[in-house]
Amino acid sequence: MAEIVIENVSKVFGDTVAVRNATLTVRDKEFLVLLGPSGCGKTTLLRAIAGLGMADAGKISIDGRDVTYLPPAERNLSMVFQSYAIFPHMTVRENIGFGLQMAKTDKAEIKRRVDESAELLHIGDLLERRPSDMSGGQRQRVAVARALTMQAEVLLMDEPLSNLDALLRLEMRAELKRLLAEVNATTIYVTHDQIEALSMGDRIAVMRNGVIQQLDEPQEVYSRPSNQFVGSFIGNPPMNFIDATLALRGEDLVVKFADSHVSAPPEMRQALNTYVDRPIRIGIRAENMQTLTEPAAGAIPVTVSVVEPLGSQNLLTIAMGEQLLKVSTHPTFSPQPGSDIWLQFPAEELRWIDPETEQVLYPGAASSATGG
Amino acid sequence: MTASPTTPPIPTAPDLNLTERKAKPTWGRMGTYAAGIVISLWILIPLFFFFSMAFTTQETVRSYPKNFLPFIPFSTSTMEFFLRSDGVGEGLINSVIVAVLTLILSTLLATPAGYAVSRYLFPGRDLFRLGILAVRAFPIVVLSIPLAVLFLRYNLFDSLLSLALMHTALAMPTSVLIIASVFASVPYELEEAGQVFGATPLQSFRHIVVPLVLPGIAASSVFTFVLSWNEVFAASILTLENRTLPALLLNQLSESSDAYQFAGGFFLMVPSIIFMFFIRKHLFNMWGQVSK
Numbered sequence: 001m002a003e004i005v006i007e008n009v010s011k012v013f014g015d016t017v018a019v020r021n022a023t024l025t026v027r028d029k030e031f032l033v034l035l036g037p038s039g040c041g042k043t044t045l046l047r048a049i050a051g052l053g054m055a056d057a058g059k060i061s062i063d064g065r066d067v068t069y070l071p072p073a074e075r076n077l078s079m080v081f082q083s084y085a086i087f088p089h090m091t092v093r094e095n096i097g098f099g100l101q102m103a104k105t106d107k108a109e110i111k112r113r114v115d116e117s118a119e120l121l122h123i124g125d126l127l128e129r130r131p132s133d134m135s136g137g138q139r140q141r142v143a144v145a146r147a148l149t150m151q152a153e154v155l156l157m158d159e160p161l162s163n164l165d166a167l168l169r170l171e172m173r174a175e176l177k178r179l180l181a182e183v184n185a186t187t188i189y190v191t192h193d194q195i196e197a198l199s200m201g202d203r204i205a206v207m208r209n210g211v212i213q214q215l216d217e218p219q220e221v222y223s224r225p226s227n228q229f230v231g232s233f234i235g236n237p238p239m240n241f242i243d244a245t246l247a248l249r250g251e252d253l254v255v256k257f258a259d260s261h262v263s264a265p266p267e268m269r270q271a272l273n274t275y276v277d278r279p280i281r282i283g284i285r286a287e288n289m290q291t292l293t294e295p296a297a298g299a300i301p302v303t304v305s306v307v308e309p310l311g312s313q314n315l316l317t318i319a320m321g322e323q324l325l326k327v328s329t330h331p332t333f334s335p336q337p338g339s340d341i342w343l344q345f346p347a348e349e350l351r352w353i354d355p356e357t358e359q360v361l362y363p364g365a366a367s368s369a370t371g372g
Numbered sequence: 373m374t375a376s377p378t379t380p381p382i383p384t385a386p387d388l389n390l391t392e393r394k395a396k397p398t399w400g401r402m403g404t405y406a407a408g409i410v411i412s413l414w415i416l417i418p419l420f421f422f423f424s425m426a427f428t429t430q431e432t433v434r435s436y437p438k439n440f441l442p443f444i445p446f447s448t449s450t451m452e453f454f455l456r457s458d459g460v461g462e463g464l465i466n467s468v469i470v471a472v473l474t475l476i477l478s479t480l481l482a483t484p485a486g487y488a489v490s491r492y493l494f495p496g497r498d499l500f501r502l503g504i505l506a507v508r509a510f511p512i513v514v515l516s517i518p519l520a521v522l523f524l525r526y527n528l529f530d531s532l533l534s535l536a537l538m539h540t541a542l543a544m545p546t547s548v549l550i551i552a553s554v555f556a557s558v559p560y561e562l563e564e565a566g567q568v569f570g571a572t573p574l575q576s577f578r579h580i581v582v583p584l585v586l587p588g589i590a591a592s593s594v595f596t597f598v599l600s601w602n603e604v605f606a607a608s609i610l611t612l613e614n615r616t617l618p619a620l621l622l623n624q625l626s627e628s629s630d631a632y633q634f635a636g637g638f639f640l641m642v643p644s645i646i647f648m649f650f651i652r653k654h655l656f657n658m659w660g661q662v663s664k
Contacts, residue, residue, distance in 0.1 A: 052567070072564070072567040083559075087580055
């Protein structure tokens with residue numbers, strides 16, 4: 001059982017708080033992604049878990065054992081570094097076998113495990129080479145092989161794909177996902193690429209400025225973000241945000257865009273009560289809006305500004321009053337720039353955001369920022 | 373061109389003649405080559421002269437005008453004469469002992485200092501580094517005087533150990549700087565990787581850092597050896613009975629024959645030249661060119 005419990009971990013560098021009261025539990029054999037922009041504290045948190053740059057406050061336990069201040073060597077984990085950190089003066093074989101050699105494993109066993117890992121990563125023919133003779137992609141495989149050979153219960157990965165070119169990254173992502181599913185270790189994966197996070201994680205912890213914004217499954221983080229930052233960070237193109245006002249129209253709660261209005265779904269009635277006649281911000285994803293070439297009830301008239309054909313979809317930039325939205329449509333829908341079309345907003349796809357706190361409002365109890 | 377009279381003529385690309393361009397050297401480049409050749413000759417010709425005089429007979433050395441062609445006749449008699457002269461043998465041994473002692477002492481002291489300066493942020497670190505650089509700003513002769521006075525005051529003279537200590541003091545600043553930069557070139561992440569995979573910090577240092585810095589430290593220690601070998605000023609002041617070779621030669625400069633001086637000079641030059649051949653690659657790396 002390699003459950004990792006992180007309680008109120010903080011890390012400070014001089015005047016900057018890099019990680020602030022991070023609390024989360026990584027379940028046994030779970031693939032957890034720490035996602036966020038540069039400087040959000042994800043790598044700092046990972047390094048604290050590894051024992052490089054230990055936490056200033058809080059507690060980290062692995063498998064029930066308090067490891068907060070243990071040296072890395074005693075934590076029984078493996079790590080893949082962003083820059084690979086392959087030892088330049090050793091051959092690939094010596095690199096991969098380094099951990100086992102430090103553990104004084106018997107030579108025959110080392111050879112067997114090294115050969116096995118090399119096979120898994122398809123670098124069997126590179127074993128006698130030196131790192132300086134290899135491409136970035138090959139070095140990355142050596143780094144992963146070195147980590148897997150240890151067969152540790154906990155695997156940490158610090159942006160392992162970020163130094164690869166786009167095509168290689170795509171291939172390695174799938175290969176890594178398949179490989180790690182077989183390996184079955186508790187894995188913490190740090191990245192700034194939300195596509196990697198969505199595609200690989202069992203759960204995603206989104207971080208910003210040292211604070212965990214949301215901890216949820218990928219689909220939840222995507223469709224039910226806890227705040228505006230998460231909504232804008234996840235998804236490509238990012239979520240659209242429209243400033244509007246909320247008003248009461250008879251029995252209905254409606255949000256007014258320019259001259260049109262859209263009804264709020266009944267389940268949001270209670271949560272939105274305090275926002276009547278006040279500004280509200282609406283979040284909606286590009287693919288969730290319907291485009292119509294003719295007016296219809298509840299559809300908002302807008303103007304097409306730019307049409308970008310992306311092959312699998314068309315990305316339209318739409319002007320709605322003063323605000324610009326991105327709408328993605330089927331590739332056959334190609335209106336002329338400057339033409340008028342109508343947008344329909346399905347009520348259940350709208351996300352309601354408090355313009356001041358930037359929190360997303362959900363019906364019933366407030367959505368948890370750090371779901372457990 | 374079927375253009376109406378009012379439209380401007382259509383521009384065409386200039387004829388670059390790209391195939392011929394590469395073959396013709398520019399005057400600037402030829403000037404650089406010429407300057408390089410002149411400077412090299414300026415240094416090499418006297419060296420060559422030394423070399424040829426050191427390996428010929430004493431009569432040839434004394435003769436005038438000198439034959440243009442070298443090594444006529446080739447003879448080791450001059451060298452033999454030099455090596456058998458009074459005090460040269462002991463001087464040679466003393467020089468070697470002092471240089472080796474200096475090498476050991478300065479490497480033992482400079483390596484931990486270099487590691488600390490490159491890896492740790494300790495209070496006073498910048499001042500320390502600045503201090504080291506400032507010491508290097510002074511010529512060694514200038515530094516030798518106050519140091520020698522200090523040594524004499526404490527009765528530390530005329531022993532090989534005291535001279536070695538003096539040389540160590542003179543060599544340390546350069547050693548620490550070179551070794552610090554060698555350590556800095558090893559990314560700390562490699563040590564961290566070692567630790568994650570089961571090595572204690574000491575094991576990580578031994579298995580990962582040491583093999584990578586050994587060439588740089590070796591270069592620095594050879595540099596120190598040569599510095600000590602060639603050092604003449606402090607050696608002259610601090611030694612009387614136990615002279616090192618340069619001190620000996622300097623002392624006898626007014627009385628010795630030309631042949632003696634040629635042979636001695638050549639002998640003193642040899643370690644430096646050999647050293648240069650070995651650390652050429654490192655010097656290029658320090659300058660910024662990365663060569664394999």
